[in-house]
Amino acid sequence: MSMSKIYNFMGFRKAATALSGLLLVISIASLAINGLKFGLDFTGGSLVEIGYEQAPDLNQIRDQLKQVGYNDAVVQTFGTPTDILIRLGQDHDPKLGDKVLATLQEGQEQSLELRRNEFVGAQVGEELREQGGLGMLLALFMIMVYVALRFQIKFSVGAVAALVHDVLIVLGFFSVLQVDFDLTVLAAVLAVIGYSLNDTIVVADRIRENFRIMRKGSPTEIMNTSLSQTLGRTLVTSLTTILVLVALFVFGGEMIHGFATALLVGVLVGTYSSIYVAANVMLMMGICKEDLMPPEEKEETVDELP
Structure with a gap:
């Protein structure tokens, strides 16, 4: 395998943890105090x-x-x-x-x-708000089950932690700035979940592969290697997506401003969380090679006939 330059991503994980914690505290506090400025789809x-x-x-x-x-x-x-x-x-x-x-x-x-x-009517808004929240929780639960079956439980916790992190920060952004939150923004938040999960799955797949083939190296070194190898793909995907979203925000008209804004914030935060939140949580949970080694197949012994 050709080795590109390895960046020490995990060397900044403490600072990243502090930054994520600060953003989450601000988001949760604003959601608790100010709430969201719901649009007519929700309020009537x-x-x-x-x-x-x-x-x-x-x-x-x-x-x-x-x-x-x-x-x-x-x-x-x-x-x-x-x-x-x-x-x-x-x-x-x-x-x-x-x-x-x-x-x-x-x-x-x-x-x-x-x-x-x-x-x-406001009653329609209440039903939409409740069903939207339940739909988001169900999506996160199904994602957790899928990643646990596809990879391993520690990957599952890391992936869902990254998704919850992204959703809360996007909601906090709309709460702090009191930007209208309507059905198009809710659709964008669900799209952020899909985008962030896709990025996290790509990184997780490389992490699992490297844990199996790299005989030397600590879990931190393997994480840095995996993140460095997927960095190019992550940046190209994020930058091209951001260019499209900026064009939508500038030229798309007022109707989709909220949609484009939510996706812009979500893509930026999702790219960050794929590198620092998901991998960081895995390290905190003590991910190691033994967790990812394929189970040994039991050899069946056949008695020789006399």
């Missing part, structure tokens, strides 16, 4: 759809709505550039659509059409 609110003859300026619409007190309005195109969907986090008012239409019609030469005025 009103939806107003307005039809324009010509594509309007979305920023101008937001400014018009803020001037009359709709500060939390989410404005986005819906299907076509002339079809505008407005989300308002307030109780349902049968006349709300007419009020929004009158506000936006001021100063407009073109005629506007009210196409929809609906209410999304």
